[in-house]
Amino acid sequence: MTSLGVVTGGAGGIGKAIVRRLASDGFHVAIVDRDREQLESLATQLRSQGIRNFETHVCDLTSGDELDDLVGRWTEVAALVNNAGLFDESGLLNLVPDDFRRMYELNLIAVAELTRRVAPLMPHGGKIVNIASRAYLGARNHAHYVAAKAALVGYTRASAIELAAQGILVNAVAPGLVDTPMLRALSPERLQAQLALQPTGEAGRPEDIANAVSFLAAPKMSFITGQVLLVDGGKSLGGLGAG
Ligand SMILES: NC(=O)c1ccc[n+]([C@@H]2O[C@H](COP(=O)([O-])OP(=O)(O)OC[C@H]3O[C@@H](n4cnc5c(N)ncnc54)[C@H](O)[C@@H]3O)[C@@H](O)[C@H]2O)c1
16 A cells, blocks of 8 residues: 655645655555645646646645544554745834744744644654755744744654654754745845855755655654754855864
């Protein structure tokens, strides 16, 4: 039987690349997204390329009822990639409580709520990969996003400890700037300034993130849990100048 791999936000910029990669790795991929139009367009593209080992689900991950319906369709899940995320830009002193609530609702609570439902369906050797962000280390003008992704890293480490007893390995991938629609939330000036801080000088490709996810979700991957794999062109190495 083909193993089921679930990818949330699978119709988005990075999600699509993860979907393609896990499908080529041999998973039957459940693509979950709230955007019906993007899901349908991705399904059409995949079929036209001869890729058939997938299913699509329209689901708002912030709705408990929709999560119950979604997970109720599956009996076993080999890999869960919590990729759906929300991002925007705002100065620290302009942020109000609802900004933080929106960020936490998808970037943390939806991950916890899906994990809570899916982990009991995972066999020994199951894999969970949470897509965090290099920004969890700190970034200007995104305190709500930074805080939510740092919380996701904390949740990843705690889940790794508690789910180890079931043989489930939980890790995070922390992308740096990746060329996707999400980046359009940054002003052009900010984008250029950000790229200048990256040793490689360019944004990553969604496929770079998918490669890391493929490694961490692979059936043969073992003994690595609770880790954060930074896939960021070296940005997290710090300043580029001397001193
Ligand atoms: N693009 C980057 O540079 C970058 C950098 C670091 C981290 N990330 C992280 O990578 C992940 C994917 O980012 P992306 O650039 O592909 O974003 P994206 O906006 O292109 O895709 C996000 C997808 O999630 C879906 N989604 C949003 N809210 C949802 C909900 N409530 N229920 C179901 N689906 C929902 C959207 O419809 C969309 O298809 C996110 O977690 C993001 O924080 C991205």
